[in-house]
Structures are given as C-alpha cells and as structure tokens.
Amino acid sequence: MISTKLGNKQIKTLKIIGKKIGVALFWLLLWAMAAWWVDSSLVLPSPIDTLKGIATLAGDAEFFVSIGVTLLRVFGGVFISVALGIFLGLIGGLNAPFYEFMNPFVSIIKSLPVVSVIILINLWIASGIVPLVVTFLICFPVTWTNVVQGVHATDEKLLQMAKVYNVAKMRIVKDIYIPSVKPYAVSALMNAIGLGWKVTVTAEVLANALPSVGMNLYYSKIYLDTDLLFSWTFVIVMCSYIIEKVTLFMIERNKRKGADQCQLS
Structure with a gap:
C-alpha cells in the first residue's frame, strides 16, 4: 500500500x-x-549564441566578481527592508499613532518612480552604495504593507479569548499576532526578492556602480554586443530564479520542522 x-x-x-x-x-x-x-545576431541572438556568450563570460574572473557584488547588494537591500518592514509593520499594525506617523513616508516611497529615487539617492551617497539603499527603499513598503495587513487580519475571537484570560501582551504578540503575520511576511519576502533584482540592476546602471551586473549590461548595449547583452540577462533571470526556489525550499523546510515539533510536543 x-x-x-x-x-x-x-x-x-x-x-x-x-x-x-x-x-x-x-x-x-x-x-x-x-x-x-x-x-541577425545584432538584433536577436539565438539560444546557442547566448550560451556561447555565457561560456565566454565565465572564463573571466570579473564575471564572478560582478555577480558577487550585485548579489551582496540584492541580499543586503532585501534583508534590511524585510527585517525592518516586519519589525515596524508589527508596531504599525498594533499602534495606530505610529501607523499614522509612518504611513505618509511609505505612501510617498510607493508612489515615487524608481528612476526618481535612484537619481535622488545618487546625489547624496557614493554610487556603489546607491543600489543597496534604493533596493531597501523600494522593497520596504511592500513588507510594511503586508505585515500591517497581517496584523489587522488576526482572528478577533483569539484576541478576545486572550483578553478574557488576561494573557500577557508579549504572549499575545508571540502566539497570536506573529503566526497571523507569517503568511503575509513570506509573501512580502518573495515579492521583495523579485523586485530587489530589478531595482538593484537598474540602480547599478543609473548610478554607474562598479563592479556590477548592471554596468556590464549597459556596456554590452553601448558596444552593440547583443550576444553578451542576452547572456547577462539570462544570468540575471537564472540567479533570481535560483534564489527564489532556494528561499521557498528553506521556508517549506522550516514549516515541516515546525509541524514535526508540534506533533512531538
């Protein structure tokens, strides 16, 4: 059976x-x-030409340096935005005055075009840090909004029961609010990873950040090297896909561990 x-x-x-x-x-x-x-490979390279371009890129150490630096910027921006978004989102969902204080800032960042944010930030800080800061600013509102929604979606019956039994506030946050927020936080994380790649590469191009994947894309376009342009684009897509799948795997693994621990207890 x-x-x-x-x-x-x-x-x-x-x-x-x-x-x-x-x-x-x-x-x-x-x-x-x-x-x-x-x-015409100048207009549209074939899949084989693109793979040849990747093989050519992989033979240069600068290829791995560029990917590594861009990955650091993506991970740094996404991690900071998600961590702060969850923390401040929980506070904003539980505290109405704090929500009213933060909401205008979040609304402005959400409504600003990405290009405007990049250009403004580039006026104030070094070009190498611009992609990380911009990624944080663009991804933070996504996490903040999702977490606040998760807090507001918490089951009222559970909260009333906790109030009746005089459960401590920290216990309510830990055992009621955080489990309610988890699905929203996971959704925010996945959105932030996808958005982070796009924003980081765009910021690298506009801020002239070196070394970076974005500037290699830009140079390929300037020199009309369409094969390498497609190769770099393919590398970006694959990196984003792999990171997303690994993140999902880790989340599912933690869920299974949590379920097993609950069964044992």
Missing part, C-alpha cells in the same frame, strides 16, 4: 517535471525560430 502511494507520488512528480521541461523547450524553440527568421 505504502509502495503504491510512493509510486503514484513519483509518477506525479515526473509528470510535473516533464510538463515544465516541455514548456521550457517550447519557448526555446520559439526563440530559436525567431532568431533564425531575423537572421
């Missing part, structure tokens, strides 16, 4: 993987056909 269930699960997993591979191959074939029809 157990072996049958495992077999069905494996078959289902293989089908899902097969579908994903099929979809990926379809889009690669479409890309290859479009490149063949255009017949």
